[in-house]
Amino acid sequence: MSTNAIAALGLGVVGLGRAFMLTLPSILADKRIRLAGAVDPRVEAREEFASRFSAPAYETLSEMLNNSAVELVYVASPHQLHREHALAALAAGRHVLIEKPVALSLDDSRAIINAADHNNRHVAVGPSHSFDPQIAMALEIIKSGKYGALRMIRANYDTDFMYRPRRAEELTTKTGGGVIFSQAVHHIDIVRLLAGGKTRRVTALTGNWDKARPSEGAYMALLEFENGVTANLTYSGYAHYDGDESAGWMGELGQRKDPSEYGAARRKLRTVKNPEEETALKAMRGFGLGELPRDPDGNEHFGELMLSLDHADIRIGPEKIRIYGDEAVTTLPVEPLAAGRRHVMDAIWQMVRENHLPVQNARWGHATLEVCHAILKSAQGGNWQPLKEQVAVPGYPIENK
Ligand SMILES: NC(=O)c1ccc[n+]([C@@H]2O[C@H](COP(=O)([O-])OP(=O)(O)OC[C@H]3O[C@@H](n4cnc5c(N)ncnc54)[C@H](O)[C@@H]3O)[C@@H](O)[C@H]2O)c1
The missing domain is CATH 3.30.360.10 (Dihydrodipicolinate Reductase; domain 2)
Known part of the structure; x- marks a missing residue:
């Protein structure tokens, strides 16, 4: 493994749907990021992910959270699951990138802010334009x-x-x-x-x-x-x-x-x-x-x-x-x-590796x-x-x- 590969940020995806498809070219183009795992109930999505990226694909998030190669969880599941998935990832000590909107209700986004604070982890919300x-x-x-x-x-x-x-x-x-x-x-x-x-x-x-x-x-x-x-x-x-x-x-x-x-x-x-x-x-x-x-x-x-x-x-x-x-x-x-979403990749890299919180963080997403x-x-x-x-x-x- 090269030094670059060792240093690359392990990203685990929850939800291999449309949003993931749109962000995928920017993930693949960025040598700083590597796909370390994915979760989706759809078997065809899991099989394709595992064979194309030589990384494990799971049926449930709790299984993926046992994989220590996953440093950041990209929550790309439907809106109504953002809270549940973000909270589980934060409780397991992972940083999180959540697709917009951060959650559906303001109670949900407050819970995500509190969980990030409590677990001393960072949350970015995006990609957003x-x-x-x-x-x-x-x-x-x-x-x-x-x-x-x-x-x-x-x-x-x-x-x-x-x-x-x-x-x-x-x-x-x-x-x-x-x-x-x-x-x-x-x-x-x-x-x-x-x-x-x-x-x-x-x-x-x-x-x-x-x-x-x-x-x-x-x-x-x-x-x-x-x-x-x-x-x-x-x-x-x-x-x-x-x-x-x-x-x-x-x-x-x-x-x-x-x-x-x-x-x-x-x-x-x-x-x-x-x-x-x-x-x-x-x-x-x-x-x-x-x-x-x-x-x-x-x-x-x-x-x-x-x-x-x-x-x-x-x-x-x-x-x-x-x-x-x-x-x-x-x-x-x-x-x-x-790569179109390069600035989002910059944001998660800086957040995890340099402890720098982007403007578009959980409190920002809550305000939006x-x-x-x-x-x-x-x-x-x-x-x-x-x-x-x-x-x-x-x-x-x-x-x-
Ligand atoms: N930033 C963007 O350009 C962009 C574009 C599209 C969607 N989105 C956002 O992404 C999120 C997902 O929307 P979408 O259009 O990709 O939906 P989608 O239906 O295309 O994809 C959702 C995926 O999540 C999977 N899923 C369902 N339940 C799950 C579970 N319990 N655990 C793990 N995976 C599960 C589904 O099988 C599916 O593959 C939404 O919040 C949406 O706002 C963002």
Whole structure:
């Protein structure tokens, strides 16, 4: 074994589904990380994992936690299992990377924070699009103060999220279905990072437009931050227009799209006769049945994003950032990451090997989840919802005057 292999971080996965598939290219591209084990009830996923990666695959998490090569557990199971899986991993002394959302209820995310503190282990929440490199660049521009204070953020994305194959729980809000827990969570993470993190209040309307898929598929949310920054988030998961068109046909996951495939998700869904068939179709997008995703062509993104500062408007895309200043327009290229989720790999490496907690930690994920719940609550009553458990971005300018 080489020195590199000995030093590599042993990652154990819980849930070999779609999320794992999307993160896998970044894990495989990173010499610092090695797959040390996996858990999934699906036998085909376990067999494929064991043969492809020469690492053990287990039916239950408790079995994997007996494997000392697993240093960090990547919780990529359905939302409703995040608490149980994170708590078991933390109690067994492992660090944890939890897919967004950190959990479903605020009680669950509080339990994860407490377990991390109690066991003296670290938790990161992601991948989330707040880890995209163009977001990190934009944050540095804001922090530099070169263009004055940030005042307003507009974020907008149109997708066919609601018409991709789903498990039944993904279409019921109570079990974490709809776009709030799966998509707004990205939007909120991005704007919280850029605006300093501490949301003061939220008001929102949501759309639940398709009786056959009865959960929130769209939202318009207005966030006000403690430093006075405002953010407007709009998302439709029922869209016919593809928001990736305005990103030069770069898909959310960094793969260039073919516009001639217009309507593919709806066409495919029409071939499904019942929920069981739909669940099976979703499983095809996970590990063990479908093809592995191809390597990304460029950076991931989460739709249109425009910042208004005192002395510039800044348009953020996956390939370039355009700064419309007082007297000139500047274009900054965003270097494509060889592996799309490289910044998430950096975060877990630093967390485990260098004892450095990322911004997107359990308390951060909890604060983002608080905003998700505030959106749902506001949409029911139409009121501004105050936020109480927000956390700041370290080193963010203290105050916007
Ligand atoms: N960051 C992203 O880009 C991204 C993308 C998709 C999903 N996600 C997140 O990942 C999580 C999983 O969603 P998904 O779309 O991958 O779902 P999925 O249905 O594709 O995958 C879930 C996997 O977990 C397995 N599983 C079920 N019960 C289990 C158990 N008790 N122990 C271990 N494994 C179990 C299933 O067999 C399946 O393989 C969700 O929280 C979702 O929000 C994130």
